[in-house]
Amino acid sequence: MRLRKAYIPTLKEAPADAEVISHKLLVRAGFLRKLTSGVYIYLPLAWRSLNKIANIVREEMDRAGAQELHMPMVQPSDLWQESGRWDFYGKELLRFKDRHDRDCCLGPTHEEVITDLIRGEVRSYRQLPLNLYQIQTKFRDEIRPRFGLLRGREFIMKDAYSFDCDDEGADVSYRSMYDAYWRIFSRLGLRFRAVEADSGSIGGSFSHEFMVLAETGEDMIVSCTSCSFAANVERAPVVWRGESCRQQCPPVELTATPGAHSVAQVCDFLGVQPQQLIKTVIFAVDGNPVAVLVRGDREVNPVKLKNLLNAGELAIAAPEQVREWTGAPVGFAGPQGLHAVMHVYADLELRGGTDWIAGANRGDMHVLHLNLTRDATVTAFADLRVIGAADPCPLCGAEIETARGIEVGHVFKLGTKYSKALNAVILDEQGRERHIIMGCYGIGVSRVLAACIEQNNDADGIIFPPPIAPYDVALLNLDTQNADLCAKAEELYAILQTQGLDVLLDDREERPGIKFKDADLIGLPVQLVLGGRGFGRGMIEAKDRRSGEKAELPLEGFAAAFATWREHVLQGWK
């Protein structure tokens, strides 16, 4: 592509609404323009990169035995009613009516459609296993879209669905996708981790997330410094080391704590440490009150609570609800007497202590010397808190470390959730009817592009990993007034293309500085600089965008010299 003809609108300044680096650079480098909140136009450069990503995904999915198809984006409500998700999915599902007043939605995911397809066609175990996938635009009406392509409302996703007749087969399918994902993200040149994850609203029994490591990631992940354990903090179990409880504890005593409704305020007021407190958090679980107790310096993990209670909707109770249920304003709830109005769940860790300080269920009052077993009734003890950096690895007990990640892939073992809801059955070898065992597997293709840039950039712009760069080589003709130089540029342009490379030739009548800046901003892995200086000596400059390393290559025998140099650059990425 000749830059003179290309639509690559680069900008000196980033738009004011861009916050994260990938968003700023994608806009500045001429990849992306916003249409409306969370909805973007992919310009030619972005589209080339996205296609390269998609093709790598395709190759590995095909290699894993999956078959590509393409499903509709507009879906009827009936299927969603049938699966139960029409009511359950929430406002992220964009709903509308067609001219006949029929309820429709834009597909945020395709379990319903694919299951409907399969139940109508597949009758025998002989037709399984099957794995079908598509690469398609999805729409999720996110509560707050932000960070450009990292959390858009409209985005490109690869979604795959596997169908097996038994659990063993489903496990094989799952493993095969897990391995394919590993290959995909490795080939894309990303630094990533695969972690155990919660299965969320998609449902199902087991899942892994593939996380690109980046400071701007919205997810926290933990991993063991010694063994293979790695998980999203949402899911990471906390082991209770079972320290014995101190038996001595004076009688409960009321104490005034005016205005102290946070752990920090209570600690300041009483001159105590957060570890001596019990934090009582009131949740509304499907409309009913539930209390969760954790140590004052810990955080409740709502995902664990949701799973423990097998709950649908779960939220922190509103202030009015807290007042109604506990009789006290927010900040003064405590375990005493709560069991009369709600279930009380306590984190395992609270078993290991006594003589607690807790809310008194009265405004501006706390209690001292609380002994949970003596002074309150706990429905159950369970692992309910968020893992912390000081906690040991739940598998081997070694030290753990935390990191931020961007979720770019997710594999789920769904089990029979959708095949039961939509009655997708087959006949097994014995002629018995069985529900199909399903799995689903997603990759955020457009998010991969942004995540990759979050991970690979510097002050000058993007640094593209070679596999997903929109072009392989930037060829800069520094002086378009010089006919000899232009002829040489064209010659090199042709040579590179015969080597199978995608080349972006800067043939604009611009000053060299502009060409250098734009080349760095767009971030193609290799730059070739053809200018008067080197040309006079029969040389051309090559620059590795990642390392900044430069070399002079001879124009005589250029093809071979360049191939060697480029190989050297590619090695740097390994």
Next chain:
RNA sequence: CGGGAUGUAGCGCAGUCUGGGAGCGCACUUGAAUGGGGUUCAAGGGGUCGGAGGUUCAAAUCCUCUCAUCCCGACCA
């Protein structure tokens, strides 16, 4: 949905408090010089000041409504 803010040329912004010429930088067009890291000079083109209504002799500016966008929060008591 709660809180905060912003909408003025393609992009970044000033002007709004205190009403009276619609401006600056970049980008764009033309010309000249320059020619290896966003060069310089000159001359230009481009805006219903987000929209509607109101107050006023007069509104980007004041008032009301509305639309849009962004930030923070919407789990930690």
